[in-house]
Amino acid sequence: MKTFETRNKSFINGSWTEGLSQRTxxxxxPYDHSVISTVRLATAKQLEEAFTIAKEAQKKWAKxxxxxxxxxxxxxxxxxxxxxxxxxxxxxxETGGTLLKANxxxxxxxxxxxxxxxxxxxxxxxxxxxxxxxxxVxxxxxxxxxxxxxxxxFNFPFNLSMRTIAPAIALGNSVVHKPDIQVGFTGGVVIAAAFExxxxxxxxxxMILTDLEEIGDGMLTNPIPKLISFTGSTPVGRHIGEIAGKHLKRVALELGGNNPFIVLSDADVDRAVDAAIFGKFIHQGQICMCINRIIVHKDLYEQFISKFVERAKALPYGNPLDPKTVIGPLINERxxxxxxxxxxxxKRDGANVALEGKRVGNILTPTVFRDVKNSDKIAQMEMFSPIVSIIPAETDEEAIEIANDTEYGLSSAIFxxxxxxxxxxxxxxxxGMTHINDQSVNDAPNVPFGGNKMSGLGRFGxxxxxxxxxVTKWISLQTKYREFPF
Structure with missing residues (x-):
């Protein structure tokens, strides 16, 4: 932290700026609840000033x-x-992610x-x-x-911030950025330090270190920004979409997922288990692309469950700074x-538990439900945790129907x-994305990343x-005199 510990401030107009709120x-x-840093929050007035500064700076940067x-x-x-x-x-x-995830x-x-x-x-x-x-012409x-x-x-704050910030700056725009305050260093301070x-x-x-209590909808309603880029939950995305529509602002929204992992009748079960373990439990399932439902053809169902549960049960958990750890803490107690x-x-609804997870401090070990119906509540909600539902399918075609039976449409995988x-x-x-013989958590800066349905609008990459x-601009040049009909 030595490079960053004194930079626990907002970054406005090229300077590390103390927040003016009375609140810190x-x-x-997330692992041991120790205090990494105490931040004085920026105010709504400071946010307004940041937008005004960004507007003026952009005029020159555009040239x-x-x-x-x-x-x-x-x-x-x-x-x-x-x-x-x-x-x-x-x-x-700061994020509770393992060293593998951080790298x-x-x-x-x-x-x-x-x-x-x-x-x-x-x-x-x-x-x-x-x-x-x-x-x-x-x-x-x-x-x-x-x-x-x-x-x-809060989940992949550096990556999910940089995929907006870097292209925006490359294309002559300016940016006012608010990371989730829980991960202010990962999602904001490190990025500001790099550009400084x-x-x-x-x-x-x-870059503004603050919370909604201070600024409300200021990131959305300020008249200066032309586009709102947001990664987060679908309910918040709907709220942003409503405000952006009212003000005729563009949006880039990457929202929730209920991502299916489909094991067809001819799949290699061992390879499918390998992929599913990674795609479900990386960063404790706290990734919008993580596997939420595993849909398995009936002929491979018992074999898959047996091997998957055996692997999930053995995943090491604990301090994310330990290189052996796979399952670290969730971001907060809430x-x-x-x-x-x-x-x-x-459980109250009658779900069948194939692997019972346990709470260890702020860690939840893997929890696996089997024989889930796709209509069950647990199959229709984004878990964002190491909880997974396994659903049987009578045919390969039914597996696809089950996969589509959700309001979400971010990522998916087929074996x-x-x-x-x-x-x-x-x-x-x-x-928006389907991966064959791989798991659902894939990203790259040169592919069209984004979701369908309630999983978002627009594409990154x-x-x-x-x-x-x-913005696209058409200029026509009339090089010869044009005759007009009247």
Whole structure:
């Protein structure tokens, strides 16, 4: 923490700025509840000032040369690499994630920065389009959108913040960013420190450490930002969508998931179990893409359950800073109590427990329900914890029907020995992403990442994010005198 411990402040106009609220917030280690840092919260007035500063800074940044933007982005990546060991420890201590998860998250963020560096020539680049009017030349440009309001969650805060911030800056925009205060260092301070080191001009990136009690809907209702980028729950996403629609703001929303993992009749069970264990229990199931339901063809059902439960039971749990740990703590006691409530409610509803989890401090060990009906409440809700439902399917086709029977549509996975069949079935699943012979937790900065239905709007990843974060401008040039009908 040495590099970051004195930077427990908001970052506004290029300076580390003490919050002006009378309230403070203790950022806690989820494993042992020790205080990592105490932050004085920023106020609604400071947030308004940050947006005003970002608006002015963006006017100049929009005119910056591609080489300048590329250099800043790559220098930010350099900072992160230079401080890798310290940053991984910060990530693990603050989020409760294992060292494996922390390293994965940092690497994903670095990949996003490297991909963003490839986007810098996309703005002001002219594309010529033919015209059926004599002497007319059509030019189409992408221009920076303006100021972007960025809100990130507690689970993968660095990665899920950087996938908005880095492309936005590469494309000539400025950003006002609010990480979840529980993970203010991982989702905000580390990023601000990287761009400070990189020499990003003042005001282009502003990071606010605060909470909703201080700012309310200020990140949404302020008239300055042109787009609201949010990753989090579907109920909050609906609220953001309502406000954005009222103010005609763009949104990039990546919301909840009820992700199916489908084991078809011809699947290799051992390989499927390997994938399902990782895809369900990485970061204790606290990832929007994590497996929520496992749907298994009846011919493989008992075999799969036996092997899956055996593996889940043996997963080591404990201090996430121990390299052997797989299952660490949930982010806070409220989330743990919520997960325990899901378990008790499912039991009252008659759910069949294949593996009983246990509470150890703020840790919940794996809990597996079998013979679940897709209509059961536990199968229709996002668990966001190490709880999983296993559902039998009579046929492969029924497995796909069950997979689609949810309001969500983020990620999904299919196991089969027939890749052609797997891809054909994958196209039948109503989700933004389907992975054949893999698990549902996949991400990369050069693929279209996003969900269908209640799982979100828009797509991250290059080049899809370029259209999200720019405005298209048509300029026509009439090179010869045009005759008009009157």
């Amino acid at each position: 917030y203790d950022i806690l280690n 910056s040369k591609p080489e300048e933007r590329r250099e800043v982005i790559l220098k930010a990546a350099e900072f992160l690499r230079n401080h890798r060991e310290e940053i991984v420890e910060v990530f693990s201590r 994965i998250e940092l690497d994903l963020g670095l990949e996003i920065l490297e991909e963003a560096a490839k986007m810098v020539n996309e703005i002001y680049h002219v594309r010529e389009i033919p015209s059926n009017i004599g002497g007319k 059509n030019h189409v440009y992408r221009l920076p959108l303006g100021v972007i309001s960025s809100i990130s969650p 080191y990189a020499g990003l001009p003042k005001g282009v990136f502003n 989330q743990l109590e919520k997960a325990l409530g899901f378990i008790e409610e499912a 089969t020995t027939d890749l052609e069949k797997g891809e054909r079935f994958g196209l039948m699943i109503d989700s 290059n080049p899809w994010i370029v259209d999200e974060f720019t």
